[in-house]
Amino acid sequence: MQHALSFEQAPPISVPYRFFLTAPLFGVAAGLILAWLGPQAFASRWSPGALALTHLLAAGFMLQVMCGALLQFVAVVAGANIWRPRLVAGIVHPLATLSAVFLATAFLSGRQSLYLFAAGLFAVGAGLFLTVMALALMRTPARGMAIHVLRLALFGLLLTAVLGIALAAILGGRGGALSAWPPLTLLSAHVAWGLAGWALMLLIGVSYLVVPMFQLTPAYPQWLTRLLPLGLLAALILWSLQLLPGAAALQTWQTTGLLAALLLSGLYALATLWLQSRRRRRQTDVSFAFWRMAMYALLVLVASWLLFEAFPRLGQDARAPLWLGLLALPGVFLSVIMGMLYKIMPFLNWLHLQRSAGTTTAPPTMNQMISHRNMHTQMLLHLAALGLLLAGVLWPLWVRPAGIAFSASCLWLEWNLISATRVYLNFRAQGSAQP
């Protein structure tokens, strides 16, 4: 059968794991930089520190996990074949890692050549990744809305990357050809496509598959599975009309797009919480708790944003975008990512060990891969770090403790992922030592 062949050709475990094990290190670095810079990093979203931290989390932490997970996910769940996964990972991983490091360094140092260097590396890495994923998702035998949403998310990544590379070219002093667009317009589209068109779209597509599967909930209602991605796409197109020449009069359309995206995001969070409340097994695990945390953070984000729109004096405060950014990145996306890593790594361990174990030795069970207590403690630390980060927006006194707590949480996550990898390697070594 075609499906079965797909798993046989699934990437070796080292393909996703190199991304997963690198990702938390960006969080460790971001926390330490925040603790070092202190309150000046939270002065406004335009501070070099805030821009560096945003990209360490988005282009570093988040992108690493999303790339690694997608390379494996489309093979196992969608039955799609990835072209030469080991080679692709061997090129994309170092390029993604280096470009995120150079970009953050460029923001902190202001050196123009570093922006260009980061943009060049990123263009090659993202270009290869997007081409390989697009081919795999075009040829997949799998059907269903989730696959369409994954395709849309990749389109969102493409636009985010193109706009980001254009902005880096401007910051690097090579943006002459882009003078038709004011940088702020490019930036606004870059942020919208990155947050909603790529990250949220991917989260929605992944939710359709993993929430019912791993949390034993009913499926998302069919009308909602269509409304969310198509509505979000329409909202993003309205928002992007500002890129058209002479678009100053389109302010109303932009506001409509923003409000639609916010309401759809809130609807997605409420639907997920509702499905989770109707799950068939009452027991909860750390992964489930992380998902709940993310959905509550998304609701607080939507409510805050609507409040800022309703009361412009509140929304015009320089700290308002930081509040929203912290709820979005560490609050929504990193919470889901951490919860997913605690599910994906034990599952991939089990799956790959099951394949290599033969019939004599049973591989460790899912629950034996990472200590529950360690995962639980790390989750509490992440929650505390998120609380401190948000407090740091309001009271500068809390910025440095927030950086240290966030760094510690990411370090603990790294340790937990390393211990899962060690369980895999030890069992493999035992298996090969047997006659």
Next chain:
Amino acid sequence: MGMPEPRLIDGRGMLPPEPLERAMAALDTLPSGGELVMLLHGEPLPLYAMLDRRGFRYHAVDCADGSRKIHITKP
């Protein structure tokens, strides 16, 4: 003497990979010609790969409630 009754694993209330673990255990003791039936919500691609590797025959049927019934036989 007729064929033995097929064994049934209803994996719809189980967390992955419990349905796969149970299937592997059941298949280890399945007699030749015996059948295992699994009820699942989705398409178990990893299970198919394992069945192919071990030489089992299988086919899947869509049920009216949206779940899938997978019939596995040992040659």
